[in-house]
Amino acid sequence: MKVAVLSGGGGGARFLRGVVATVDPAGVAAIVNVGDDLEVLGLSVSPDLDGVLYALAGLADEERGWGRAEETWNALATVESLGGEAWFRLGDRDLGLHLVRTQSLRDGDSLSAVTARLAAALGLETTILPATDEPLRTWLDTPNGSFDFQQWFVARAHRDPVARVRYQGASDARPAPGVLDALHEAELILIAPSNPFVSIGPILAVERIRAALERRRVPCVAVSPLIGRQAVKGPAAGMLQRLEGGTSAAHVAQCYPGLIDALVLDEADAADADAVAELGVRPLVTKTLMRDAAARRALAEAALNAVALA
Ligand code: FO1
Secondary structure, eight states: OOEEEEEOSHHHHHHHHHHHHHSOGGGEEEEEOOTTOEEETTEEEOHHHHHHHHHHTTOBOTTTSSSBTTOOOHHHHHHHHTTOOOSSOOOHHHHHHHHHHHHHHHTTOOHHHHHHHHHHHTTOOSEEEESBSSOOEEEEEETTEEEEHHIIIIITTTOSOOSEEEEETGGGOOBOTTHHHHHHHOSEEEEOSSOIIIIIHHHHTSHHHHHHHHTOSSOEEEEOSEETTEESSSSHHHHHHHHHSOOSHHHHHHTSTTTOSEEEEEGGGGGGHHHHHHTTOEEEEEOOOOOSHHHHHHHHHHHHHHHHHO
16 A cells, blocks of 8 residues: 655654554655754754654654654764854764765765665665755744744754744755655555644645645545644644644644644543544544554554545
8 A cells, every 4th residue: 555654753763663563664755854954063954854763763762753763872972072062962873864964965975875775775665855955944933032943843842932933945845855755645644643743834835745635636644643642742732822823632633724624642541532523524532542562553644544444
């Protein structure tokens, strides 16, 4: 089965593990957010692409939710002791990937080409695509100023309330090679349980990706990132409250107007199912917490079957 999955890093990457455990990984294409990308210590870092690469390769630190398992921090300690930039923590193992990516980009390769090589080197059969090869950066406007994503998220611990999200460069950004093909060839499109504003939003801000979803001939199923109207981790609930006016599953569905046919929501949010249905989106209620491999797989199966079951 051919499946295209729009994804961010943390929850999206875990969900992708469930998807590739359920269908042939070679039939899966992950279209990944690059709005969080940044340069640190002269290195090009793509946190969500790396989250997906590490998760699918079984290298991710599941507890921390980002970076690699069994990480050490010697290089960072040296950076810190020398007065270098240490707010964004790059571990020793993680650094190796950023070195390879940075060199390839400096040699003129595109982000999608480098990512394909990294995925192959990690033995992955799944296609991993940045949403775009062009610069697209998420900015948050807050009462305390405007910050790029990682300044807001990491350096300021996403404490500043967000009044507006902007996707700098999105209007000129073209989908990376392979993205539109993956969407056109897919028998099913999934939107992972990632933050709608800062993980999925930047992908949908690429006009031709949004248009491909609007004109889809196959079902598109989103998975809500909320459980009991709260985020499992991160700022999704606060952002939904401020930017959509609430944290029900219906508010999640409203983030994807005309783009989804079904929404998978948690049992704790079952009371929201009718409001989701009123939006013309089929609700599918199940357990969505991905605490282990069996739970990841069960959630992926629910999403893959959401339309068939309805
Ligand atoms: N998140 C943090 O909260 N603090 C960090 O120091 C940090 C470093 C980091 C390094 C590499 C990487 O791939 C991700 C990293 N993240 C860190 C996570 C990242 O900021 C976000 O989780 C994602 O961008 C959101 O999807």
